[in-house]
Amino acid sequence: MSSHKNHPFHLVDPSPWPLLGALGALTTMMGLIKWFHMFNNNLFLLGMLITSLIMFQWWRDITREGTYQGLHTLKVTLGLRWGMILFITSEVFFFISFFWGFFHNSLSPSIELGMIWPPKSIQTFNPMEIPLLNTLILLTSGLTVTWAHHSIMENNYSQAIQSLTITVILGLYFTALQGFEYIEAPFSIADSAYGSSFFMATGFHGLHVIIGTTFLLICLIRLYLSHFSSTHHFGFEAAAWYWHFVDVVWLFLYISIYWWGS
Numbered sequence: 001m002s003s004h005k006n007h008p009f010h011l012v013d014p015s016p017w018p019l020l021g022a023l024g025a026l027t028t029m030m031g032l033i034k035w036f037h038m039f040n041n042n043l044f045l046l047g048m049l050i051t052s053l054i055m056f057q058w059w060r061d062i063t064r065e066g067t068y069q070g071l072h073t074l075k076v077t078l079g080l081r082w083g084m085i086l087f088i089t090s091e092v093f094f095f096i097s098f099f100w101g102f103f104h105n106s107l108s109p110s111i112e113l114g115m116i117w118p119p120k121s122i123q124t125f126n127p128m129e130i131p132l133l134n135t136l137i138l139l140t141s142g143l144t145v146t147w148a149h150h151s152i153m154e155n156n157y158s159q160a161i162q163s164l165t166i167t168v169i170l171g172l173y174f175t176a177l178q179g180f181e182y183i184e185a186p187f188s189i190a191d192s193a194y195g196s197s198f199f200m201a202t203g204f205h206g207l208h209v210i211i212g213t214t215f216l217l218i219c220l221i222r223l224y225l226s227h228f229s230s231t232h233h234f235g236f237e238a239a240a241w242y243w244h245f246v247d248v249v250w251l252f253l254y255i256s257i258y259w260w261g262s
Helices: 017-038 042-068 074-107 130-153 155-183 193-222 234-260
Strands: none
Touching: 042 193, 042 234, 074 193, 074 234, 130 155, 130 234, 155 193, 155 234, 193 234
């Protein structure tokens, strides 16, 4: 069968990763349920291992298709851009639901909450301490990822690697501080609507920071391996868009939950 084609589209080859990835996610979720109810996390760890291995191999295939096989043409890249835009739009609405719940409870606290916000028994975080430091960290990381983008477009790979490394380090630093804040928290997710709103919104944002940091780390490895050029680097652009989205969500979280809500 000839490999020649007379169109700019990418007809994906049969792949085992979607099915195996779904099974890995199912194993992870079943492991979470087992962990919550039976206090045993071995199935969860197995599911995470399976999912991580699938992700590594799936990304390897996509990298091969886009970098070495030339299958990511201008037409395909345009489709990938729209896919990323629509994905980030869906994530925006995902976080809107958390803000909606928070403002619903805070602007009109029910009698079960004592008709005050925050509820009387809740000792909130000081927004001028770790939350402010985390805000500065994410804003700085937004600057460094933009610096990396401009360096790639100017074919300055040494500066691109430096700035992207700084971005990854800042993402890890943010996650470490968020974990420390959770350990020191004077309330839990079970403490009324405030605890639920706080930990769901900031927890899912923290998960997105971990995902974004992983995304940028993969791009850093690919940058080190010279996979990007000034005209062909959508993998990095998608990671940068996602990181800016994470930055903006944190600004809304800081202003509404940490500062106004406290």
